[in-house]
Amino acid sequence: MGNGNVVSVVTIGTIAYDSIQTPFGETDCIAGGSALHFASSASFFTSVGIVAPVGEDFDVCELSFLRERNVDLSGVEVLNGRTFRWKGRYGYDLNTAITLETSLNVLKDFKPHLPESYRYADFIFLANVDPELQSCAIDQIKNREAYVALDTMDFWIESKRDALMEVIKRVDMIVVNEAELRQISMEYNLLKGAKKILSMGPKTVVVKRGEYGILMVNDEEVFLCPAYPLEEVFDPTGAGDTFAGGLIGYLSNVGSVSNQTLKQAAIMGCVMASFNVEDFGAKRMKSLTHKEIKERYSLFKKCVEFSDLKL
């Protein structure tokens, strides 16, 4: 799909047709997947390239909103067969999805192939796919300074623990939820678990806590940032990848990774995720504007700012 432009951020992940049930409604076969959600967010800040497979049944018009935001789609491969499908349900506790059905389809035969121009990107986001594919993607990176972040899920932690541990050693950042952190580190306490993962190689651990925001830990700092409070949370599908897109997109935009920019980036991630959950799939991200992002950031800041205590 296209020629492959020089991009600053590359994500390796999935493009899917999602069917989602929430207490507020349901939807059938809408375009989703980790790479789509990540790019829908990161593309507000930087140039993004996607590596992901779709099936012959996939309507490429679903990606036109990304193309309009200059997302490079030359890494999107059309494979024989049907597009990856996920069917899930949420109860009132929107922090946890219940998977009803997963049809891997083209994902079964997927091997990531980074177009030549992607191999010099500054930031790589390895979305939640088989850790062996994540390693295979890292092998193709030619920019030795590239900053690599990784997400995963319980399925891989259980079934491919060794391969996952190998790839974790090779990344700069890991972005997981609380349950995943506990499962990887085998520590119940999040801080202890994060420190254990730091000892494995990554320089920064980001823990996604759903409506409670995020915890970010590195050797020097512990940073806590709540989620933006919303009166209507409609569909959290893709919130984690939208968060990661804001985080990595912001880092790419400012062009440096420091404790200061990491904290700012985490906040931008939370701001972006707060939009994603306002409608089904990536619908809200399609209509989103820079002006709205700035406004929400201002509101977010008001919710967490305080003046120094008198002691």
Add this chain to the structure above:
Amino acid sequence: MGNGNVVSVVTIGTIAYDSIQTPFGETDCIAGGSALHFASSASFFTSVGIVAPVGEDFDVCELSFLRERNVDLSGVEVLNGRTFRWKGRYGYDLNTAITLETSLNVLKDFKPHLPESYRYADFIFLANVDPELQSCAIDQIKNREAYVALDTMDFWIESKRDALMEVIKRVDMIVVNEAELRQISMEYNLLKGAKKILSMGPKTVVVKRGEYGILMVNDEEVFLCPAYPLEEVFDPTGAGDTFAGGLIGYLSNVGSVSNQTLKQAAIMGCVMASFNVEDFGAKRMKSLTHKEIKERYSLFKKCVEFSDLKL
């Protein structure tokens, strides 16, 4: 117990013998209860008086650490019978206690009686007791400007809903956990629930979210503050009352209730609660110093501060 000095803050609650099991150890019959935990925290900032009953079996030496911090105990009544007892257990998820046994004992016949000198206090904390007793305590307040905060629990929300609704109308602040907020407001979403409670009378709603910190809502502001991150959480019993003690104690110390001081006070509440959970019951609060409080606040600040985003 004593003559009754002029105090700035009065709490009406319980003094108990708690038996607690956690994954990290267990303890039998240690002094606890909402009033004790509240005072163990508030007494760092202001003069506190306690209204609570104990039984003939209660060893008053258990309260000597409070007396040393100038807590007035003239409102502690020794009633015929045994002291209120609570037996509870926590799993690794320390956010939720499982009650194993409750023996109300002297609490069955308790009617709060505020010593004359308490009736002019500036702040009243109605800890979790029967809402009829909370109303009875409010009836005795002679300071028309007194700021009144209220806590409650599922048991009263279910069994004495009407009485609870009546007392909620009469208070300035309500301090509850997420489940209690949902149960009172009959709204799942916390923001919606908080706004519903604001429409009932209170000016400020504080939602305690355990390890995730607090959400504070009033007509003008929404404030989010994470809990201080700890590697060892030993026993959360009393954390909510210790939080409230830091919150109300700080407000009394600065002598004004504004959006600015409310946020600062909520943070102080989180700081104080972070000590409480480090050991069984109020043990950690007994050895706590002002120096340690200042140090932890500095560390807390580092965990939530960030520099303005570049947009």
